[in-house]
Amino acid sequence: MLPRAPLLTARLCLRPYEPADAEAFFALLHADRARFQPSFPDRLQAVRTLADAQTLLGTFADDWRTGRFYVFGIWERATEVYLGDICIMPQQKGQAEIGYYLAAAAEGQGYAREALVATTAFGFEAIGCQRLLVRCFLSNEKGQAVARAVGFAPEPPPKRPLWFRNSDALSRICRLWLTRKVEAT
Secondary structure (H helix, E strand, O other): OOOOOOEEOOOEEEEEOOHHHHHHHHHHHHHOHHHHOOOOHHHHHHOOOHHHHHHHHHHHHHHHHHOOOEEEEEEEOOOOOEEEEEEEEEOOOOEEEEEEEEOHHHOOOOHHHHHHHHHHHHHHHHHOOOEEEEEEEOOOHHHHHHHHHHOOEEOOOOOOOHHHOOOOOHHHEEEEEEEOOOOOO
8 A cells, every 4th residue: 555645846735635625625626517527527426515525535545545546635835725636547557547637726827737747756656657648638728738748648549440430439538648768777
């Protein structure tokens, strides 16, 4: 089990949620519900009330203990204001997927990039991942720009059978990958 330790950056504290964070967690999701709906429908479905938020934070702690899912709340260090959330979910074959969101007021200040850099290091170093994935809608240019700024590169769209080409579900998603640099010995 990985220790539930915070990740500190120049301006941010990324730390596993505590039960006392439920109110701030719920308030941010509730305030930006319409904006988050397209990208985080499962999270919003799970958190409809403050009680749901408390339950989900408990689930996050359980997931951390089992290594299934690592979720960090993002706080500004200087003000201790809650800004958003970033998580990393290990998958098969040394891969993990990272997802993140910020409050509308926190966007455009480099916080997502700073949080992604710290989480990427956590994924490669603490978890031991070899490849990291960020997925977002093609229309989410800000999300893609954040991932690219950290070094993630887009994956070419997969070749689909002729019978599947009329479906645009996959074509609306951008998959960006970052592979761990292996140092030559």
